[in-house]
Amino acid sequence: MQVLNPGSGLWIIRLSARDLPLPFFKPSLYRAPKIILNENPVSAVSLFLAPWVVPISSPVIADGAVAIRDGRILAVGDASILQSQFAEARVDGCQGVLLPGLVNAHIHLELSAYNHTPRPTPDQSFCDWIRALLKLRQAGDISAHETVRSARQMLEQQRNAGTALLLDIGNNILAPPASMQTPVEINFLLELLGPDAKAEEQVLARIGSLPDVVSATAHAPYSTTAGIMKALKKRADRLGHIFSLHVAESVDEVALLRTGQGCFREFLEERGAWDGRFPRPGKKIQGVVEYLADLGLLDANLLCVHCVQVNEQEVQLLAEHGCKICLCPGSNRFLGVGVAPLERMLHHGLLPAIGTDSMASNESLDLWREMRILREDHPCVSPARILTMATLGGAQAMGRAQDFGTLAPGRMAGLLNVNSPALQRAQDAEQLIDILTGHGQPDKLCWISGNGNATV
Ligand SMILES: [Zn+2]
Structure with a gap:
């Protein structure tokens, strides 16, 4: 592994083509x-x-x-x-x-082996998909070796499909993938989460022990306490790291934050992690972005991923604070959570990036396909704008527009x-x-x- 520019706040890993498992490469796919x-x-x-x-x-x-x-x-x-x-x-x-x-501004390489995660049926919720994924991850059927091998294979596929820069989010720091001589550059963010007071205590202790060279971020407002998100955001700002967060991906997430009800409440109760923190006492919020604004987390260093269930006022809030956005149209289609209001975002001067998310929630991690899906979902948006999102939009979201x-x-x-x-x-x-x-x-x-x- 070669860590470049550690002082710059970006943890960049370069991988070598010779270290990638070419025998596992599937030319039929890429x-x-x-x-x-x-x-x-x-x-x-x-x-x-x-x-x-x-x-x-x-x-x-x-x-x-x-x-x-x-x-x-x-x-x-x-x-x-x-x-x-x-x-x-x-x-x-x-x-x-x-x-x-191209720039893939949201991917989870460590989930590349989870391509058998079942797609939700029309009568299933977003929470059912999370349950299915967690069940697979906790079953331990996929070894650490297989996880790393699949991640490297996916990286090779990304390179072969024309991706120059990736923002990779993972719960584990995978085995170092050696120095890279291809045009692919990875910015890795260690993702932390904890939904209740007990978890918060443990995660805050872990944050305090992380070396500065590791960029860390939070998962999502429904899975991560406000205290953890604030601590991670403060750390990211201090170190000049990007703070990426899954935001407003499903209606269930909005329902939890607004009313404290819905499938996420049931999910947290099942796991013994419901401590009644939603809705926040004395705070009437309409959506997830409003909640983040209330916590003081909105600024130009925040990358909001998905943003499917956001209303007009929330898009305006994102634009006013200069927040970055990353859309994942293929993943949203796979999970049936809806379509992000791209036209409104563009109207407010935002230029979203594009991400593929992971093989657990997408058929393939191909940015060319993501652009095609955006064309289908948003026929009024110009193709030139969509190509700009897949290139400059991603580079800006990652703070790398001077290079990519x-x-x-x-x-x-x-x-x-x-x-x-x-x-x-x-x-x-x-x-x-x-x-x-x-x-x-x-x-x-x-x-x-x-x-x-x-x-x-
Ligand atoms: Zn994701």
Whole structure:
């Protein structure tokens, strides 16, 4: 394992392709990408030309180019202009499209082996799904070795599907996955929870003993006391870590916080963890975001994941406090919890990120599929906006927009090159983005590394 920038507050683990269990890789699910190595000596300029360049932060360029030096993007623009500007550069021609790597802003790699968690039937609740998942986890049928192996396999799949950056949430720090030389970068958050006073005491003690290099976060308002959430948020703010929280995923969660009733109350009672803390005495709240606002947790360092059951006032609250949002449309569809009000979020100036969540609550963890589901769920939202969510939205949510999410001078040079017969037939930028967001993973996908010393 290589821990990078521990002082920066981000716990970044780089994994090595050679440490990944390739024999377990299923090519039927994900096509392995071809890797293009830029063997130019460091400090020399490389120029990659393509029929289409999609910078995200600026308009699509037909017959465009990206100039790279020392692992960073130097310039993005018209191919003929950059060729004359960098006349000495080594030139590589690509087919199809150049775009930034995708960002998966919510995943649980440690649940990759739980793809047999039953999908709730129409008469089952969100709590029934949690019961089923906990039963599987507590049965101990999946060994630690299998958990790590599945997590590594999933990571390889993420890389092969064009993901450059992941926000991974886990209850365990998995065996260190060794140094990575692929374009995938992981920001790992250790997730803690505790629903009652007894658990709170134990979790607060654990928080006090965590080394600063470990980023820690809370699970959800229904599973974690206000005291634990406040302590973890305070710690995250002090260390400059992201504070990610599952928020308003189901109507059952809203019901618990508002009335202290519903399936979550039954669930907590079953586990001997109900101590009557909802509804909060003297506090009349309408929703989960309002509850978080009341606790003073809303700010730009809070990443609210799901946000399905939020009303207009709550979206406004999130926007006013500059909170980050991550939508998980595939997981929401799998669990039947509803559709997040994306149009309202965009109307209030929010740019949500996209996450896949885990194999316990999704059919596959494929951001191309997530974009397609968003297109289906929100036909009035422009495809360009959805592609921006999958790239820049994720980078902003993770505080990494200086490196990821766009093709712009100064960004890291992990370029994604994709192609397919449909993309080749695109007549204009609009058609191109429509295909990129509506057709699933392109047939051909490869990474371009911009540093002569890097191996990918
Ligand atoms: Zn999750």
